[in-house]
Amino acid sequence: MKLKGTKIVLNSIPAGIPKKDDFRLKEFEVNEPVDGQFLAETIYLALDPYVRVTMVGRHFFSTPKEGEVPRGSTISRVIKSRNSNFNEGDLVVMESGMQSHSISDGKEVHFVKTGSAPVTTALGILGMPGFTAYSALLGPAKLKKDDLVLVSAASGAVGSMVGQIASIYNARVIGIAGGEEKCEWAMNNASLDACIDRKKDDIDQKLTELSQNGVDIFFDNTGGDIQNIVLSKHLALNSRVILSGMISQYNSNKPPSGPNLGNICKQRATIYGFVVYDFEHMRESFVKDAVDWYEKGLLNYTEDLVFGIEKTPAHFIKLMKGENFGKTIVQFMDL
Ligand SMILES: NC(=O)c1ccc[n+]([C@@H]2O[C@H](COP(=O)([O-])OP(=O)(O)OC[C@H]3O[C@@H](n4cnc5c(N)ncnc54)[C@H](OP(=O)(O)O)[C@@H]3O)[C@@H](O)[C@H]2O)c1
Known part of the structure; x- marks a missing residue:
């Protein structure tokens, strides 16, 4: 049978x-x-x-x-x-x-x-979402010491690894997350220097306070209003933007109309449409590094x-x- x-x-x-x-x-x-x-x-x-x-x-x-x-x-x-x-x-x-x-x-x-x-x-964190954070940051985002990194959905599987890897590389990290509980968790576990609550805070005003010269890396997991605000006003010169995901539009059957990209040009920013499956060549180093970081107590999830x-x-x-x-x-x- x-x-x-x-x-x-x-x-x-x-x-x-x-x-x-x-x-x-x-x-x-x-x-x-x-x-x-x-x-x-x-x-x-x-x-x-x-x-x-x-x-x-x-x-x-x-x-x-x-x-x-x-x-x-x-x-x-x-x-x-x-x-x-x-x-x-x-x-x-x-x-x-x-x-x-x-x-x-x-x-x-x-x-x-x-x-x-x-x-x-x-x-x-040790699978596809963690690999997304790792391969994008160490690949096209060219993460380096003292960079200011902004990540949306900061308490999530991808976002929390972005914060922790950036911090291991001595960069500073601002996260955006939905609600006090997620912000508190991400501050304590995902190595954030600051967290913006997308449900309560004025994101534009908070970013103006937290990053006077703009952010060096914007790791965008959400798209939507957050993306519009950051791309229009909060990029540093020569910044790198990783378009990782646009969850804010996944439930809609039609894609929304696009943002004004004028500031991308003014700030000589690089936008990188990122797909983790293009980075198979980095998988072995990811598994080695990430397991090692976990065993040293550097990773939470x-x-x-x-x-x-x-x-x-x-x-x-x-x-x-x-x-x-x-x-x-x-x-x-x-x-
Ligand atoms: N490019 C690639 O190769 C690749 C690979 C893996 C994942 N991704 C993308 O990475 C993103 C995160 O994935 P994940 O697996 O780590 O999920 P996750 O962050 O664990 O969960 C999704 C989170 O997105 C946020 N969110 C949901 N709806 C939103 C909205 N309308 N506006 C703003 N934020 C919203 C929520 O967090 P808050 O409430 O905290 O905002 C939610 O908890 C997704 O967009 C996914 O498609 C891309």
Whole structure:
């Protein structure tokens, strides 16, 4: 008899903030791996903001149709292998999507390497989000000592690593986060020198007080009003802008009209459209450095974790409302 799995499928393509009815839980029969493949069971599923963008066809990854499983990175355990590079029991990071089992040919699959850190960090600070911060800062942002770095969504998986890596390199960091609790956490754990509460503070006024000559690196995770304010007035001469993410527009089916980029020119700023997958050549040094920093006690993180595949839609909706606090993860089964 074939093994039964469970998956989340799209009932409908969400319009605006996703609703529970946009998703449904479905059973499926798990296929057997053929030569060159392995079968894995999902232990942890990461919920990442870009998945919402794939649903409206504005991402370079394919657009899921109604009835299909949305994307998702997972920590999975190999349970049957017909691929000589993978053995039963191996823990891997792979793109299984929102489902309990998946088959892979091993391409773009990485072994979990987190040293003494908990394995879930392979989806957060020691995984793709942490690698985004690392490769962008040490790559195109050309991070250096005494730079003033501004990062939005500063308590999040990407943002908190931006603060901590910048601080390890002796730069100063201003964060922007939503609410007092997130600002307090980021000040204490993500090495911020100052935090602007996007829900309460006047961002323009605060930035004028905190960075009289503008910021050297703007690591933009949100886009929207924050991006407009920073690009129009708060860049230093020769600054570097990393366009990492624009979560403020992910729930909208149409992209918004663009900002006035006059100040980019005046300040000779470099804007860099950043995609972490272009920086595979830095993965090995990232894993080595980040595990080493964790083991020296230099890295903190927070997770927003729930148990049970059936909680996936509600947890994804929480992320897309900006109500998550930390790396958003669903645990499907015990490790
Ligand atoms: N370019 C790449 O290769 C790459 C790779 C990974 C991630 N990213 C991007 O990096 C960003 C952060 O990802 P993450 O996984 O670390 O998520 P995260 O920061 O853990 O969670 C998302 C956060 O975004 C903020 N937010 C949500 N809606 C917002 C809105 N309308 N306006 C302003 N802020 C809003 C919220 O934080 P506050 O309430 O604190 O503002 C929310 O907690 C996303 O935009 C993602 O797409 C890019």
